[in-house]
Amino acid sequence: MRTLVVNGVLLGITLMLSGCSGETKAEKKIASGQVVASVNGEDVTIYELGAELQGMDIPSGEARKKIEAATLQKIIDRKILADIARDRKLDQTPDYLLQTRRADEQLLVNLLQQNEAGKIPTPTSEDIEKFIAENPTMFGQRELLVIDQIQFPMPGDRKALMAYQPLKTLDEVEQKLIADGTEYRRVPTSLDTLQLPAAMVKSIMALPPGEVFVVPAGGGLTANRIVETRSTPLTGSEATSIARALVRKQMMAKKAAAELQPLLAQARAKVVYKPGYGPPKSNSSAAAKTAAAE
Helix, strand or coil, rough: CCCHHHHHHHHHHHHHHCCCCCCCCHHHHHHHCCHHHHHHHHEHHHHHHHHHHHHCCCHHHHHHHHHHHHHHHHHHHHHHHHHHHHHHHHHHHHHHHHHHHHHHHHHHHHHHHHHHHCCCCCCCCHHHHHHHHHHHHHHHCCCCEEEEEEEECCCCHHHHHHHCCCCCCCHHHHHHHHCCCCCCCCEEEEEEEEHHHHHHHHHHHHCCCCCCCEEEEECCEEEEEEEEEEEECHHHHHHHHHHHHHHHHHHHHHHHHHHHHHHHHHHHHHCCCCCCCCCHHHHHHHHHHHHHHH
């Protein structure tokens, strides 16, 4: 796929440049090689442009040329602004060095995950069929839950949540929030059982009609009431494609837990912490396992 994108980009750039007259030395270099632009003496290669376009749904024809040209201009502008920042010595600040280190480490982690993912075999038909059968609420019994929802922040004192436990309706929750002076938003939304853990779906569907359930979301909480349930079964090739991706994700998580987690735990055991900064001993093993699986 990447080769097709790069070749298409090269064709588009070549067509754009072929109409120019009075070419400069930099423009001749662009036309004759793998360089598609030159910014203050720094080349922008076809590979750099292709990387920028990677993952984009690129159409054909004139629309494609416009996207390629706009993307190239984005790269050029970024390089120009980066040069300005360097002229102002912003690349010598502690903030730049810290962010560069963090970005470099994250890139290496991403590449490590990609490398591990490349070793995962393609799930078999039996694997996929078994997964679909074991997760009916994601496929044949998939449902879309139309929800009336209240979003509010997590109380600073977790014990305050106990005051919401006896509340059975969303109106009661809203009245409680108003009485406490808590800011909130009441909005309609939906939940897709394809995207929810089976245990959660089972608990939600077992509630009496109209009863409220509270779940964490985005660092806060949501109180929810099911307004309508719509059957939206997922079958055929679409179900197979989604199941294949999910099975592969599971396989990768197991591989990471088996191979990377022991290495992570071994290295963590040698870390020296300043007093007061070390992780709680009871959570260190679980944290290592979580980090390896991510």
